[in-house]
Amino acid sequence: MGNRTIRVTDVTLRDGMHAVRHQFSVEDARAIAGALDRTGVAIIEATHGDGLGGSSVQYGFSKETEEDYLRAVCETVRNSKVAALLLPGIGTVEHMKRAADTGIQVIRVATHCTEADISEQHIGEARKMGLETVGFLMMSHMVPAGVLVEEAKKMASYGAQTVYVVDSAGAMLMGEVREKVTALREALPDEVEVGFHAHNNLGVSVANSLAAVEAGATRIDASLAGLGAGAGNTPLEVFAAVAEKAGIDTGVRLYPAMDAAEDVVRPRMARPVQTDRVSLTMGYAGVYSSFLLHAFRAAEQFGVDARDILVELGKRKVVGGQEDMIVDVAVELAKRKEVGAAGR
Ligand SMILES: C[C@H](O)CC(=O)C(=O)O
Numbered sequence: 001m002g003n004r005t006i007r008v009t010d011v012t013l014r015d016g017m018h019a020v021r022h023q024f025s026v027e028d029a030r031a032i033a034g035a036l037d038r039t040g041v042a043i044i045e046a047t048h049g050d051g052l053g054g055s056s057v058q059y060g061f062s063k064e065t066e067e068d069y070l071r072a073v074c075e076t077v078r079n080s081k082v083a084a085l086l087l088p089g090i091g092t093v094e095h096m097k098r099a100a101d102t103g104i105q106v107i108r109v110a111t112h113c114t115e116a117d118i119s120e121q122h123i124g125e126a127r128k129m130g131l132e133t134v135g136f137l138m139m140s141h142m143v144p145a146g147v148l149v150e151e152a153k154k155m156a157s158y159g160a161q162t163v164y165v166v167d168s169a170g171a172m173l174m175g176e177v178r179e180k181v182t183a184l185r186e187a188l189p190d191e192v193e194v195g196f197h198a199h200n201n202l203g204v205s206v207a208n209s210l211a212a213v214e215a216g217a218t219r220i221d222a223s224l225a226g227l228g229a230g231a232g233n234t235p236l237e238v239f240a241a242v243a244e245k246a247g248i249d250t251g252v253r254l255y256p257a258m259d260a261a262e263d264v265v266r267p268r269m270a271r272p273v274q275t276d277r278v279s280l281t282m283g284y285a286g287v288y289s290s291f292l293l294h295a296f297r298a299a300e301q302f303g304v305d306a307r308d309i310l311v312e313l314g315k316r317k318v319v320g321g322q323e324d325m326i327v328d329v330a331v332e333l334a335k336r337k338e339v340g341a342a343g344r
């Protein structure tokens with residue numbers, strides 16, 4: 001049985017940004033951060049959905065600058081620490097320095113699950129800046145536990161104090177979560193924590209997060225009302241209740257978390273975050289959750305079914321950073337449809 005005291009990182013203001021096309025205002029960020037701080041959650045992550053430097057043509061522009069969001073969150077919170085996400089290649093050491101100047105205390109460095117080596121410089125620099133440093137292995141469902149362990153060891157050797165198994169596609173079931181978290185826990189030095197980040201595409205984010213804790217994870221990600229890419233993340237208020245019943249101390253106060261989800265986040269949702277036919281297809285086909293709104297847009301533009309786009313992306317094993325492939329696949333499917341119709 002895993003550790004009974006864990007720390008939760010809330011990602012409403014970062015992963016949740018995908019679900020609102022990165023359009024929260026600074027005032028939204030203040031309201032959500034204030035409500036989160038009152039829940040007692042340990043860490044609040046904020047930034048563009050794709051991390052520092054994400055605001056761009058490729059990933060979509062944020063409503064406000066990342067420094068403005070981070071400054072607003074840092075000014076608002078009294079108890080929680082503030083984190084930013086950084087994907088090397090999208091964000092640079094310079095972005096990280098500017099983020100540190102706003103007052104954040106935690107940086108999470110994310111790479112595809114086979115590319116930990118590109119995180120060395122960022123993790124090293126983050127430690128030198130005195131930031132609590134987390135490694136984040138995205139699309140962890142794509143490789144066997146042994147490969148994930150080798151990548152996690154690299155992040156730990158660069159200085160990461162926690163390494164996350166990240167189910168970016170919401171494609172994992174409890175057995176796989178247990179296997180991968182156990183493998184990392186056994187392979188990493190005791191002082192390096194193991195974390196887990198879920199997406200609810202198959203409807204099992206809470207069960208997977210609980211399985212992760214039972215397997216030794218001491219860091220879990222969640223978001224208010226599950227706001228996040230695809231079918232969203234582990235809902236913070238649900239996880240807080242489930243964890244309490246399971247005897248796990250998350251430090252999250254249940255009623256304030258429920259109230260923050262209902263009163264502060266749900267009214268700000270651009271569309272409901274749910275396991276519907278398209279987000280369910282992401283979990284089923286193993287596709288990066290942040291492709292959801294891009295796939296909807298391409299489906300509409302080229303007159304094809306978003307599910308067909310996602311299944312094809314899954315077959316091609318497309319990963320984060322290959323957003324341009326969504327349009328390529330949609331164009332191809334539209335052409336096939338045209339040829340099929342002409343042949344009839
Ligand atoms: C950039 C991604 O949204 C990071 C993440 O939350 C995931 O891979 O899941």
Ligand SMILES: [Mn+2]
Pocket residue numbers: 015168197198199228229289
């Ligand atoms: Mn995510």
